Amino acid sequence: MTTHALVLATKNRGKIEELRALLRGLDIQVLGLGDVIQRPFDVVEDGATFEANALKKARAVAAATTMLTLADDSGLEVDVLGGAPGVRSARYAAEKATDAQNNDALVAALMAHATVGGRGPYKARFRCVLALVDPFVKNGEPFVVDGTCEGTITTQPRGTNGFGYDPLFVASGSEKTMAELSDDEKNRISHRAQAFAKMRLVIEKVLAERDEAIRKVCG
Numbered sequence: 001m002t003t004h005a006l007v008l009a010t011k012n013r014g015k016i017e018e019l020r021a022l023l024r025g026l027d028i029q030v031l032g033l034g035d036v037i038q039r040p041f042d043v044v045e046d047g048a049t050f051e052a053n054a055l056k057k058a059r060a061v062a063a064a065t066t067m068l069t070l071a072d073d074s075g076l077e078v079d080v081l082g083g084a085p086g087v088r089s090a091r092y093a094a095e096k097a098t099d100a101q102n103n104d105a106l107v108a109a110l111m112a113h114a115t116v117g118g119r120g121p122y123k124a125r126f127r128c129v130l131a132l133v134d135p136f137v138k139n140g141e142p143f144v145v146d147g148t149c150e151g152t153i154t155t156q157p158r159g160t161n162g163f164g165y166d167p168l169f170v171a172s173g174s175e176k177t178m179a180e181l182s183d184d185e186k187n188r189i190s191h192r193a194q195a196f197a198k199m200r201l202v203i204e205k206v207l208a209e210r211d212e213a214i215r216k217v218c219g
């Protein structure tokens with residue numbers, strides 16, 4: 001059997017850990033950007049949607065590596081903030097903001113909303129778009145899926161697991177913030193897990209097709 005490989009087109013350590021766990025059941029070697037690109041590599045995320053940015057990241061890394069590539073663009077939408085931070089989630093407080101700075105900015109925005117009479121619970125959702133690009137499929141369309149996790153935002157951060165806005169997000173049906181869940185618990189309900197559930201069969205199909213193509217050439 002051939003050992004296939006897939007590169008994750010992300011620099012976010014939290015995403016890498018979660019995607020690695022989700023991919024664990026598949027017979028595939030998972031590589032990070034640093035394993036395959038030994039030079040500075042940045043993709044400007046100027047798309048208006050999660051879809052556009054996920055596609056841009058996947059295409060850029062597939063072109064740079066010639067490898068099967070999986071990219072993730074994700075973020076948080078808060079209803080009373082008109083869907084912000086949305087596609088700007090990683091840059092909500094500032095360009096290159098830390099997670100802590102973004103969390104502080106989100107709490108400040110909700111506090112400002114409260115002073116004009118707004119009240120919680122603040123309905124919100126995490127959204128994730130995954131894009132898979134296979135650079136060797138002729139005229140191949142990328143495969144794109146999405147996942148959503150509904151919940152509310154608390155203005156008192158709790159927990160140390162996960163990453164990003166996890167300490168402020170309480171998923172519907174849970175009492176805990178996402179940062180208070182174990183890795184396995186988060187990976188059962190998260191937007192990323194929902195999207196991956198739709199992606200999994202497609203990756204399996206790509207691997208099966210590659211096995212078949214390789215058998216034809218190599219016997």
Ligand SMILES: O=c1nc[nH]c2c1ncn2[C@H]1C[C@H](O)[C@@H](COP(=O)(O)OP(=O)(O)OP(=O)(O)O)O1
Pocket residue numbers: 009010011012015045072073074075076089090091102126162163164165166178190192
């Ligand atoms: O499960 C999550 N739990 C908490 N926060 C999350 C989650 N998923 C996305 N987020 C937040 C983090 C970041 O503020 C933004 C993603 O921004 P996004 O551009 O997709 O990722 P990124 O710049 O960190 O890494 P990269 O572009 O290299 O994949 O949404």
Ligand SMILES: [Mg+2]
Pocket residue numbers: 045090
């Ligand atoms: Mg990014």
